[in-house]
Amino acid sequence: MTADTATTLFEEHRPVLMGIAYRMLGRAADAEDVVQDAWIRWSAGDRTDVREPRGFLVRITTRLAVDRLRQIKARGETYVGPWLPEPYVTDFGDTVTDTAERAVLADSVSLAVLVVMETLSPLERAVFVLREAFGYPYADIAAMLDRGEAAVRQLGARARRHVDERRPRYDVDPARRRDLTERFLDAAAGGDLAGLMELLAPDVRLVGDSGGKARAPLRVLDGADHVGRFFVGVAGKGLPDVSVRMVELNGGPAVLVLSGGKPDTVVQIDADGDRIRTVYVIRNPDKLAALTALP
Secondary structure: OOHHHHHHHHHHHHHHHHHHHHHHHOOHHHHHHHHHHHHHHHHHOOOOOOOOHHHHHHHHHHHHHHHHHHHHHHHOOOOOOOOOOOOOEOOOHHHOOOHHHHHHHHHHOOHHHHHHHOOOOHHHHHHHHHHHHOOOOHHHHHHHHOOOHHHHHHHHHHHHHHHHHHOOOOOOOHHHHHHHHHHHHHHHHOOOHHHHHHHEEEEEEEEEEOOOOOOOOOOOEEOHHHHHHHHHHHHHHOOOOEEEEEEEEOOEEEEEEEEOOEEEEEEEEEEOOOOEEEEEEEOOHHHHHHHHHOO
């Protein structure tokens, strides 16, 4: 295999590798580092006996991501306020044509699922991502992780049960979710408390992530009144040179607020079809930096 061929093969599989690494880590910057490390090992290693480049690259990336997760957990990193994953652009375009497959990929990268996955062990998370999002057989996952197949099946079952028990599950038509997002944006931007109350479920929750580096609630807000009044207060303060656009992030529509042309806030909702059940607000500037490159 020539160097040019090796580069072409790696770039062909880069989107899959990035997708696996991000779902395991919930951090785009860490995922990019892992994929770059995988490239270094691929380009510098002996590829003579590699018959299935995709499987080989997925194995390298998965093991590197597991190691990165273990390092993060071992450091016992503290975070100021609630933690949310770094926003991730998920415009699948023509790369995924099957509607069911598109739905699975979008769900596996949603903020709600990634928050729950943060509580899994590194190996549980690896098995869950490879099995649930990418459909790998347990035998292949066992080989990638150098574990017995029976043990991997147990890890997968435990991870699946954990996620199912803790994540909200709303089957909402994408067009309906976008409509609710746009109506929410209009009401919030206009400081329309009555309009917000019509959209918010009585037990709605607001989860804000600032990392202590921007203004956002340092605890989860519960209840329509608290959440509605929070957004009315935000609208009253305003931002300098503000602009707003709809973008596709983490498998669904999201609101990107820019101030002076720079990303300031990402807002995304989960809904049950009629009412908004969760509002996610990401303001940590470190997590929004990559969105500057959006066209």
